[in-house]
Amino acid sequence: MDIKKEKINIILIATSIILLFTYIFSFTNFSSTDKRKLIKSALVNKKYETSINKFEFSQNDQALVLEKKENIWYVSNNDNILLPVDKEIINNFIKNLTKVIIMYEITDKISKNNAFGLTDSNTFCLKYYFSDSEFYQLYFGNLDFSNSFRYLMSGKNTNVYQIENSLDTFLTTSIQFWSEPYIVSRQIINISKDSVQTIKVKTQNKTTAFSASQNDFSKKCFDFLELRHGGGATQNDISNTTLENKQLELIIENGDKTSLKINCFELEDTIILETIYNFNNAKTTTIYTKVSKWTYNKIKEIFNLFHSSKSLISETFPL
Numbered sequence: 001m002d003i004k005k006e007k008i009n010i011i012l013i014a015t016s017i018i019l020l021f022t023y024i025f026s027f028t029n030f031s032s033t034d035k036r037k038l039i040k041s042a043l044v045n046k047k048y049e050t051s052i053n054k055f056e057f058s059q060n061d062q063a064l065v066l067e068k069k070e071n072i073w074y075v076s077n078n079d080n081i082l083l084p085v086d087k088e089i090i091n092n093f094i095k096n097l098t099k100v101i102i103m104y105e106i107t108d109k110i111s112k113n114n115a116f117g118l119t120d121s122n123t124f125c126l127k128y129y130f131s132d133s134e135f136y137q138l139y140f141g142n143l144d145f146s147n148s149f150r151y152l153m154s155g156k157n158t159n160v161y162q163i164e165n166s167l168d169t170f171l172t173t174s175i176q177f178w179s180e181p182y183i184v185s186r187q188i189i190n191i192s193k194d195s196v197q198t199i200k201v202k203t204q205n206k207t208t209a210f211s212a213s214q215n216d217f218s219k220k221c222f223d224f225l226e227l228r229h230g231g232g233a234t235q236n237d238i239s240n241t242t243l244e245n246k247q248l249e250l251i252i253e254n255g256d257k258t259s260l261k262i263n264c265f266e267l268e269d270t271i272i273l274e275t276i277y278n279f280n281n282a283k284t285t286t287i288y289t290k291v292s293k294w295t296y297n298k299i300k301e302i303f304n305l306f307h308s309s310k311s312l313i314s315e316t317f318p319l
Helices: 002-025 087-097 165-170 217-225 235-239 293-302
Strands: 037-041 054-059 062-069 072-077 082-084 101-107 124-129 135-143 149-154 160-164 196-202 207-211 246-254 259-266 271-278 284-291
Touching: 082 284, 087 165, 149 165, 160 165, 196 217, 207 217, 217 293, 235 271, 235 284, 246 293, 259 293, 271 293
Parallel strands: none
Antiparallel strands: 037 101, 054 062, 054 124, 062 072, 072 082, 101 160, 124 135, 135 149, 149 160, 196 207, 196 246, 246 259, 259 271, 271 284
16 A cells, blocks of 8 residues: 555656646747847838838739828829828838838848748839839748748848738738728818818709808718728729719818819719819819719718709819
């Protein structure tokens, strides 16, 4: 009996020792076996943060351009669709590029049959410009086996790095991701429900004016300014906009004397909005977007346009 108890005690002691060493080893740092060279750096020098005026993205056959014009960022793609960029997204993107991060240099050359994905059609190429001729390139490849790090190479040499995949959200050629969603751009014009002074709505049948003196004017402005588009119009859509398929015209006057005119064109399968922004300096900016039938009907509902309207007469409001 005593021998059996002694054996049990030995087993318990041995088990306790094993568990103790396992616990201690769990806190042991074996990073000394890591052959990677640790580097702390930003992908883009922070001193260039406000100097960048253009980005070009390309992957496979898709391309996207983000360009800054008079302090407003615009995005365009292969179909020559032009839309204002969401300021918050582009600012976060640049902030992430200029933030110091931990990266690992894993090799100074690319061998054949590697898993980096830095030299094929799926490579995500990013160019950033300081002027029309001065630019730098970054190449983003595959994720590593852990799906936590992405392979990276600059355009300067063949050094390959691993960086955390925190930038992945921005590595896209989707114009919908970058563009501002609202029908009336808050990037191009400083506008809100409280800044709008008058809205004129014109159909073939009549012209209706709405002003800040009306009780429900603020709600109409809010509801309209919250409406979102369904993307940019293609060049083919724009070429099909004619006076014959123009169904509605809105003119919005802002408190700071800026204004905008929205021409609504009803094509066979979509609604195209031509929005012309007019500034105090007499400059104009024109953006073409498309909206769903639901959104178009919502516009008519907001401004009490329940009657059917055919083509507009040729007379137009001056901007």
